[in-house]
Amino acid sequence: MVVEIKEPNCCIRGCCRSQTIPLHLPPSEYSLSSPIARGAESVVYDGILDGKKTAVKKPFLSTSDDLDKFHKQLQLLCKLDHSGIAKLVAAHARPPNYMFFFEFYEGGSLADKLHLEEWTPEIDEALQIMYQLAKALQYLHNLGIVHRDVKPANILLDGNLNPHLADFGLAEYKRDLKKVTVETWRSSGKPTGGFHKKNMVGTLIYMAPEILKKETHTEKSDVYSFGISFNELLTGIVPYTDLRAEAQISGIRKTFYSCMSSDEKISQIYRKGRVFWKEVKSICRFMESDQLIKSVIYFNFLNDTIDGSGKVLRCFLRL
Numbered sequence: 417m418v419v420e421i422k423e424p425n426c427c428i429r430g431c432c433r434s435q436t437i438p439l440h441l442p443p444s445e446y447s448l449s450s451p452i453a454r455g456a457e458s459v460v461y462d463g464i465l466d467g468k469k470t471a472v473k474k475p476f477l478s479t480s481d482d483l484d485k486f487h488k489q490l491q492l493l494c495k496l497d498h499s500g501i502a503k504l505v506a507a508h509a510r511p512p513n514y515m516f517f518f519e520f521y522e523g524g525s526l527a528d529k530l531h532l533e534e535w536t537p538e539i540d541e542a543l544q545i546m547y548q549l550a551k552a553l554q555y556l557h558n559l560g561i562v563h564r565d566v567k568p569a570n571i572l573l574d575g576n577l578n579p580h581l582a583d584f585g586l587a588e589y590k591r592d593l594k595k596v597t598v599e600t601w602r603s604s605g606k607p608t609g610g611f612h613k614k615n616m617v618g619t620l621i622y623m624a625p626e627i628l629k630k631e632t633h634t635e636k637s638d639v640y641s642f643g644i645s646f647n648e649l650l651t652g653i654v655p656y657t658d659l660r661a662e663a664q665i666s667g668i669r670k671t672f673y674s675c676m677s678s679d680e681k682i683s684q685i686y687r688k689g690r691v692f693w694k695e696v697k698s699i700c701r702f703m704e705s706d707q708l709i710k711s712v713i714y715f716n717f718l719n720d721t722i723d724g725s726g727k728v729l730r731c732f733l734r735l
Contacts, residue, residue, distance in 0.1 A: 419466050419506055427509030434494040438506045465517055473516040486514050500552030502582035523573030542649050545579050552581045557635040560590050564633050566641035567622045593633055621655050
């Protein structure tokens with residue numbers, strides 16, 4: 417997709433710039449059709465840009481803080497270039513319309529694939545998806561970026577089932593997270609222990625236990641969310657959904673997986689019983705993205721070599 421870049425190629429504030437991504441699109445260059453997704457903070461439309469289909473995200477910008485977040489997210493997206501990350505192809509960063517134009521991924525989200533289409537992946541397909549996602553996380557973490565909302569709904573699939581991590585509305589540089597967290601806690605006037613929703617971002621059932629204890633998000637928090645998503649991909653089960661919110665919080669803080677499948681359940685899904693929930697569980701904790709990639713590769717090796725006799729695969733190691 418080639419869209420002419422018109423100078424000056426920057427947002428109205430001048431804080432967002434790019435040499436490759438157009439940031440100011442005249443209305444004649446694009447068109448929007450019906451909404452394809454609607455959330456609390458944005459609407460996503462089918463769009464056409466340069467004759468090609470795109471996904472156009474229009475955030476709700478009702479306050480100056482919302483506008484600040486838009487520019488912050490745009491700055492971050494302009495710096496990302498990885499095959500495992502949803503590609504920003506253009507943006508409109510001037511009033512009255514603020515929009516992100518993303519490459520369109522025909523496979524939809526992994527969550528919809530699993531739960532609306534009731535897709536059951538082959539083990540090799542699941543491993544390939546998670547390996548590519550692990551590479552995307554490694555790329556982000558090497559840049560010092562924490563995504564903070566890794567989950568199947570934010571993983572988009574193309575026609576070849578390649579995953580693309582999306583929705584960077586909560587993403588932050590790790591250096592900024594420490595500063596913001598300390599300032600927020602000091603200004604809250606509340607005890608430092610316990611659970612305070614106002615200081616928490618992300619999606620509860622994919623959230624690492626330390627976040628519920630009001631600790632700072634780190635790369636390891638993303639890896640935890642990766643592990644929970646991996647379990648969901650392998651089993652088709654959304655964790656904790658049979659519990660009320662209070663019980664979910666308690667279970668997560670204790671790292672208690674009441675909704676994660678047993679060895680028997682996995683064996684029903686994969687005839688040779690090559691995957692075991694304890695191994696998927698252990699991937700959630702205390703791993704950097706570099707070790708995560710090695711574990712998925714090792715898991716794939718074992719999947720190719722173990723005879724499926726019911727042995728527990730000691731492939732994901734707590735470090």
